[in-house]
Amino acid sequence: MGDIVTRMNTWYPPERAQSWDRVGLILGDLRCHAKKLLLALDPVADTVEEALDEKVDMMIVHHPLYLRGTSFLPQSDPKGRLVAKLIRSDIALFAAHTNADCSPEGTGDALADLLGIRDAVPLVQSGEDEEGRPYGHGRIGAITPMRLGDFADLVARRLPAGPTGLFCSGDEDARIAKVAVCPGAGDSFLEAARAAKADALLSADLRHHPALEHRESGAPALLCASHWATESVWMPRLAERLHSSAKAANVDLEVKVSTIATEPWMSHRPTLGGLL
Numbered sequence: 001m002g003d004i005v006t007r008m009n010t011w012y013p014p015e016r017a018q019s020w021d022r023v024g025l026i027l028g029d030l031r032c033h034a035k036k037l038l039l040a041l042d043p044v045a046d047t048v049e050e051a052l053d054e055k056v057d058m059m060i061v062h063h064p065l066y067l068r069g070t071s072f073l074p075q076s077d078p079k080g081r082l083v084a085k086l087i088r089s090d091i092a093l094f095a096a097h098t099n100a101d102c103s104p105e106g107t108g109d110a111l112a113d114l115l116g117i118r119d120a121v122p123l124v125q126s127g128e129d130e131e132g133r134p135y136g137h138g139r140i141g142a143i144t145p146m147r148l149g150d151f152a153d154l155v156a157r158r159l160p161a162g163p164t165g166l167f168c169s170g171d172e173d174a175r176i177a178k179v180a181v182c183p184g185a186g187d188s189f190l191e192a193a194r195a196a197k198a199d200a201l202l203s204a205d206l207r208h209h210p211a212l213e214h215r216e217s218g219a220p221a222l223l224c225a226s227h228w229a230t231e232s233v234w235m236p237r238l239a240e241r242l243h244s245s246a247k248a249a250n251v252d253l254e255v256k257v258s259t260i261a262t263e264p265w266m267s268h269r270p271t272l273g274g275l276l
């Protein structure tokens, strides 16, 4: 397990995480051998059950279990129950969150590559690695120019299926060529996308007021998908990376990607304004 943690921390250095974030090994013993992993976006009851069913040794998740300290872990508490179940089953838990968002081959690159965005660079640069390559949040790059409506169709086709779907704001006949993506909650990237002269921004969790104010003041067009859909596309990429690196080191490692969509919303209906 120590090797996996070292690999993850090399690829996604914890010092790149935001100051409020809590990344790294949450539960587990570095000296234990991990032969089977489960990758999931969220450490919640369903994914922990999946880890138990699959008899994995370790879960790697994107979202931390706790962002603030806690003094109590009773099993009457949902998170206390998860901790007890994982410890009883000897399953380790590791989180790579904002450090994975901003590093190469993290959530940003996974989403940009999925949509065919070329020459993607960070939308907001946080720093440079030892070789002088920039890292940071979001990605911006070029697509083959197309109508906004056609790009929205492409995004809807390629993102994982989920009940929330995709919202679009802008002139669907406008031609777009420069696209920014910010997996997860994207309110705080609206200004950066505008400053970088993106034609469109794809993100998630865009709230009413910031999105409406942004729309009132012009470009870029907005595409809003679900938090889970925009970030979970990283999981198969991470599985492949872990698997290849274990294979190169001649280590047997099975890596599963969770099949559970950990969206809070479970179904969707358009509202119909009083039609009976």
Ligand SMILES: [Zn+2]
Pocket: 063, 183, 184, 185, 227, 231
């Ligand atoms: Zn997230």
